[in-house]
Amino acid sequence: MVDHACVSFYHITNIVKAQEKPSGGDYHPSLGELAVSFLTTLPSEGRDKAQQEVYNFAHWYGWNRLVSELSAPNVASYADQIASAGTEAVKKLVPVRAFLNYAWRRRLTKTNVGMHLRPRKAPSRTTLSPGLASQNTIVLTAEGRAKLEADLASLREERSEVVEEVQKAAADKDFRENAPLQAAREHQGHLEGRIQELQSALKAASVMEEGGSTSGIGIGSAVVIQDVESGKELSYVLVDSREANPLKGKVSVASPIGKALLGRRQGETAEINAPGGIFRYRIQHVQ
Structure with a gap:
């Protein structure tokens, strides 16, 4: 039986490849067209994950809008919107940033709008700022400390997986067009930062004693x-x-x-x- 979905995907891919030019000029693709083109540059094992996020971005911005219409404020707005949905924001943004960098390298955007795909920093229960993490006194409940320790263990496991991703992507010697390598390194850098923040916070933290404070309402009350x-x-x-x-x-x-x-x-x-x-x-x- 013929898989019509696959036929459709590769048919579109071939059309886009035939129309592509190595740089800007008279080539003005839509976001949808360039998204399909970008995905063909990724290894098959990582394409499915990237496809969902890149397509989500393209549909959000406008599938048929020209790539040249991308603007920094709108890209930043998308990053904030994704960040507000939960702690998986950075993972979701990695393939989108690689896609935007792909557009920039092909001179299809006036500026590298991918640089603006960063959610504005805001305090949350899972994201620690370096300043807060370096405070001398951090008082946590026993449950809170256990949660941070579990988060740290999870991030360390994820780091091992990302190291493998970087090694696989680095096997491609053409670093100029190696979007997977750049995306993997950005993800690795984020993980290292989060791990350091959690380690600093746990090192500075003390667990409040049961019974709480006798001087009035405080942490744990x-x-x-x-x-x-x-x-x-x-x-x-x-x-x-x-x-x-x-x-x-x-x-x-x-x-x-x-x-x-x-x-x-x-x-x-x-x-x-x-x-x-x-x-x-x-x-x-x-x-």
Whole structure:
């Protein structure tokens, strides 16, 4: 039986190859056309993974839009959008960046817009900034430390796989057009940075003792607060920014709520400055 999907893919590929020119000039391909062309340069074992992300980008930007219309602000916007979806952002962006670099090397874009495919840095529970990781005192819950240790172990395993990817890609001696090698090295560099940050954080971290602090609300405190106006009760656990997970009721001590509650005791009232105004909460219970 004929696989029509494969026939379609290679038919399109052959058309694109026939139309391609080695550089810019009169050649003005659409994003979709160049995406197909780029994928033919990748080894078969890595093509499927790259295809999904490159096609996602092309459809997001406009499959039929010209490559020459790519702009740095829009590329940066795509990076931010992917980053907001979770911690796999960097992996998703690696093949897209390689695709944009491919367009730049073929002189199809005025600037290397791939340089702007980086999500703006924002604090999250899985991404540590070098400044935070180098602080002298980091207080974590036992659960939080275990989570960071598990993340570190996972990254070390992934690093071994990436080293193999780099070695395979480096076997191609034509480094000028070796997009897989560049993508693998960028991924490797990101992993090394993350591993160093986690190692620094764990080295500087101490686990808070059970029973918590006797000087008021602090990291690890489970707090029940009541809105003075509406009477609605909310429950939170205060944690370091590395453990913060609002969906699970874990708020960072650096957040507006965390700052307002730090050091206070049961029965006191805290004012929280939020974009919607000032809210007053009575501290009902602290554990």
